[in-house]
Amino acid sequence: MNRIAATFARLKAAGEKAMIPFITAGDPHPNLTVDLMHGLVDGGADIIELGIPFSDPMADGPVIQRASERALVHKVGLRDVLAMVKTFRQSNQTTPVVLMGYLNPVHVIGYPQFARLAADAGVDGVLTVDCPPEEAVELSAALEAVNLDPVFLIAPTTPEARVREIARLARGYVYYVSLKGVTGAGNLDIGDVARKIAALRQFIEVPIGVGFGIRDAETTRAIAGTADAVVVGSRLVQEIESATPETAREQLTRLVATLKAATR
């Protein structure tokens, strides 16, 4: 059993849902990222989604765009991100790390090569936002060959036939995009999400995570009522923006702790 499956099994036994914080690698400074990852775990993070900085983050709202820009000031590339994961793994062998980003930084390395490097670094899953299942055949094969999980998105607009296809290809968990919009948007409809999750359960066997627009303990608790995992990104990135390098870890730990409490 890989780390992602083990984590969901442990949570299920404990009657909890997964808290998945997202931060962008290299934000606000590449030297801080590993420390911040440990800080997320201290707060109760069950899985970490680590953003790969990209120059053209089309699916992201302004908050995560700025996180990418801050990281790119320091020229943080995917190989640097993998090095951060490798360092994190030296003192944490249990918390799954899922890389989240856009395809081009992966494409430029080459899928089989990237998959080997990612597995070697201790990555557990990969979500490329702009690579739907239709185009993901080679990347998914490369990831699965080294026992990494390709994580796919499902959107409110995804029709049933596509849901079935994604269900067939999904490993680890699926990421349900809670709203039509970019990350950090403010138009989350919890009732709608609950109905959609219930419908998805007919087809999807892996755990279902929900993200986009979840900002506080209250929404986290509401989403955790139906989903298996709650992903919070923009809100954490804003916390990093409001912090100093000295206080960032502690602030993240505190915030994640309140969110994690809402998943128990």
Place this chain on the structure above:
Amino acid sequence: MSQYDFPDARGHFGPFGGVYVAETLMAALDELKAEYARAKADPAFWQEFNYELKHFVGRPSPVYHAKRWSELLGGAQVYLKREDLNHTGAHKINNAIGQALLARRMGKKRVIAETGAGQHGVATATVAARYGMECVVYMGAEDIKRQAPNVFRMKLLGATVVPVESGSKTLKDALNEAMRDWVTNIDSTFYILGTAAGPHPYPMLVRDFVSVIGEEAKVQMPEMIGRQPDVVMACVGGGSNAIGTFYPYIDVPGVRLLGVEPAGDGLETGRHAAPLASNAPVGVLHGSRSYLMQDENGQIIETHSISAGLDYPGVGPEHSWLKDSGRADYVAVTDAEALAAFHDCCRLEGIIPALESSHALAQAVKLAPTMAKDQAILVTLSGRGDKDINTVAGLMGLTL
């Protein structure tokens, strides 16, 4: 050569193209694909499209023999396909009408667009006014400065122009922002994409609507000179006027297809926007796989061109395929060469060309003298240069 039959059902031109977008957009692209398939088979759709091109745009656009210029160059005869004479002043209107008619068929009341030089934005604002649709145009803040007359034109036509402050504040960032709008307003909104790039079916749609350029030329050239030209040329940014010119000629043997990219300060300086001519690596951006200017980490490089409409790090996937298959060649000319051709065209032929089109003209200036006097070059003059007079004046040290 076997019959050319691209893209395949999933939008691939060989290894290029495809649908690389976030899941939220997939259903909308599938719908668009299905609606276009129905429209394509519907004679009434093309009847209306052609009516609009004739009566609203003023097609067919003439082919013009640039006689004085040809004589001066002392080689091949240069002919200009006059897309600058279209309503709104560029080839972009052909595509905007086609997509607006599709939007209307799909019941969408709001259209959005990205624009670089502002020509596609003006074309979209124009058709939105014509068909009574709400229109929002995303334009890089840097380009808004470079293209003030077009910004005002869009506003006159009733469009909202949104300045894009992210990234390099140019065309690619405008495209990012248009995608973000689309994903947020997917139910109400039709995205009128302005170049032959983006996710399938856009490269195919845009090509089909703009191919009227090459279709007309294919009839006009034999009328003028009794045969097809030896070389057909067009400038390439995203590549819509070029693919519209080339596509009808792909199956015509003996016609060389030549795309001209912006070399900016020179390919050797790295400050350019010529992914094909500079042999950039292949990558994925804005929905498709194609040659793409990027660094070793896969980050998109900030490009440079004197012409806002060509200032784009990628290129339509079909051009990548035409390059690899050897059917078309791609070269690049510098800002300085394009500017010289701009002035020559003004003074020798009485035509103020767009800076974009001036790149294709500059390549004709290089190529014509190497060819015989009884040979013919057809250059697509994709747009008129009125929008560029502030830029050119600035380069001459003048303020208007």
